Amino acid sequence: MSISINSPADFHVHLRQGAISELIVPHVSKGGFDVAYVMPNLKPPVTSTEQALRYKADLERIDPNVTYLMTLYLCPELTADEIRKANKAGVYGVKSYPRGVTTNSDGGIESYEAYYPIFEAMQEVDMVLNLHGEVPSDANTNIHVLNAEPSFLPHLFKIHEAFPALRIVLEHATTRAAVEAVKKCGPTVACSITAHHLALIVDDWAGQSWNFCKPVAKYPDDRRALQDIVREGHPRFFLGSDSAPHPPHAKSTSSPTHACAAGVYTSPILLPLVAHLLESFGALDKLEGFTSVNGRSFYKYPVEGQRYSRTVFLRKTKPGTLVDAKYALGAESLVPFWAGKEIGWEIFDGTAD
Template sequence: MSGAAETISVASPADFHVHLRQGELAKVVTPHVRQGGFSLAYVMPNLKPPITNTEQALLYRAQLQAIDPAVEYLMTLYLSPELTPEEIRKAAAAGITGVKSYPRGVTTNSEGGIESYDAYDAVFAAMEETGMVLNLHGEVPSVAETNICVLNAEPAFLPHLRKLHAKFPKLRIVLEHATTRAAVECVKSLGDTVACTITAHHLALTVDDWAGQSWNFCKPVAKYPDDRMALQEVVREGHPRFFLGSDSAPHPFQAKATASPTHACAAGLYTSPVLLPLVAHLLESFGALDKLEGFVSTHGRAFYGRRASASDRRVVLRRVSSKVVGIEGYGAGPTHVVPFWAGKAIGWELVEEREQEA
C-alpha cells in the first residue's frame, strides 16, 4: 500500500469466495468483480445442478472467461458422494483449486450437501496429496433437540474443523466466512495449513441488523457485537491467515424483498460491485486501513500460492467525502440485483488502475 491519507493503492486484489451464478444472472454479476476492484475470483460451485466434476468446472470457467476474460477465476468442486479420489487427481491436474463443503440444508443450494465428514477421508487424503484446498462452510444444521440454531451453528461446527486438521495436517483448509470470536480463536490455534476468510458485511453487521431486515440476511448470519469485534481485531492485527472472501451472493430483487408465510427471503448479500471501496471504508472505521493490502491481497494470495507479480496491476482508491451506493441496482426482472450498502455512503472510490512500478 502506498500514498498518504487521500489515495491508497493495492496490488491485485483477490476475492477468495464469490458466487458468480449462471445463465443471464452470471452475465450481469460477473463484470462486477472488476468493477469492485478485484482481479481474482475464487468461484463457488453451488449452482443448479452443483459443479461436481472437472468437466463441469472447466466449462463453467470458460463461460465466466467469455463474460470477462480479464479476471483470473479459481474453480472449486462441490463436495458430494460422487466425488472420488480419482476425480480429485483429475481436477488437480486440470488446475481446479479447491473443494467446497456445504453441510446439508444450511444455505442456498445445499440440499446435496454432506452429512458426515468421515465418509470423505479418501477424498481428503487425495486432496492433501495433490495440494487441493478444502473450503468449509462452517455451520452444522439446526437441530431443536440439541439446541442448535443459526446463532450457535458455527461454534458447534468447530470440533469438525479441529478433527479434520488433526487427521490431515498437511491439507490446506479454509474456514469460510467466519462470524464468531470462537471461530477466530480456533483458527488462530491451529497450524499454518488452516486459514479463514472474513466477509465485508460481517465486519459491519450484528444480529440487530438482520432481524427484520431481509437485505442484511445471509448465512452464516451476523452474530453478537463481541463476535464482530473479534473479526475486526484479527483484521487490525494483520494476522496472515485471515483474509477477504466476500461471499458476495447475488439474489434477484424479488427473492430478497419478498417473504411470505410460506417463503423465507433468500440468504445472501451482494457486495461485488462496491467491494474494495466498501472494505476500505469499513477497515478505516475500526482503525485498520493500513492492513487493507494484506487483507484483500497479500494474505490470501500467499495461502493459495498465487502471489501478485511485479507486472500485476495496482488498483487505486481515492478518498471522497461521501459517495452513496445507488438503490436502483443492476439488471432487470429476474436478473435485477441490488447491492449491500445500497442507500448508504462510502468514503472511498476506485480511481484507476496503473502499472505497478517494478
C-alpha cells in the same frame, strides 16, 4: 487522500449461472478485483473437472479480465481420481456444504468421515478444502443459526487432526470462537472474512431482510473479534466476500413456503466498502494484506515467478457520496449491500487525485 492496492483477490464469491451471470460477473472487476475464487453451488452443483472447466470458460467469455479459480462441490460422487484429475486441470479447491444450511446446499454432506479418502487425495495433491462452518439447525439439540458455527468447530479440529498437511479454509467466520479455533490450528488452516460481517451484528439483520445471510451476523463481541484479527494483520485471515446475489423479490419478501433468500451482494462496491470499513475501526493500513497478500499467500497464487497483474487506486470520496440503490441489466436487477448509504472511498484511474 489516495492509496493503491496490488491486485486484490476475492477468495469466496458466487457468480451464479445463466442470464444473471451477465450482470454479476463484470462486477468483480468493477469492485476492484481481478481474481475470483468461485463457489460451486450451482443447479446442478459443479462436481466434476469437466463441469468446472465449462463454467470457467463461460465466466471468461463474460469477462476475460478476471482470473477465475474454480472449485468442486463435495458430494458422494466425487472420487480420489477425480481430485487428481481436477488438480492437474488447475482446479484449486473443494467446497463442503453441510446439508441445508445455505443456498443450494440440499446436496450437502452429513458425515465428514465418509470423505476421508477424498481428503487424503486432496492432501496428497495439495488442494484446498473450503469448509462452510455451520451445522444444520436441530431443535432437539438446541442448534440454531446463532450457535451453528461454534457447534461446527469440533469438525474442523477433527479433520485437521486427521489431515495435518491438508490446507483448510474455514469460510466466512462470524464468531470469536471461530477466530480462536483457526489461530489454534496452525499454518495449514486459514479463514476468510466477509465485508458484511465486519459491519453487521444480530440487530442489523433481525427484521431487515437485505442484511440476512448465512452464516448470520452474531454479537458485538464477535464482530469485534473479526475486526481485531484484521487490525492485527494476522497472515491466515483474508477477504472472501461471499458476495451472494439474489433478485429483489427473493430478498424483500417471504412466505410460509418461501423464506427470505440468504445472502448479501457486495461485488460491485467491494474494495471501496472494505476500505471504508477498515478505516472505521483503525485498520486501513492492513487493507492490502487483507485483500491481496494474505489470501494469495495461503492459496499459493500466483505461483512463484508470476507477478501481480493490476494495481487498483482508491481515493476519498466527496461528502455525501452514496452507494447505488440498484444494478440492472435487461430484465435482471440486484440491490447491493450498503445501498443508499454513504461510502468514504472510490476506485479511480490513478491519474489525478
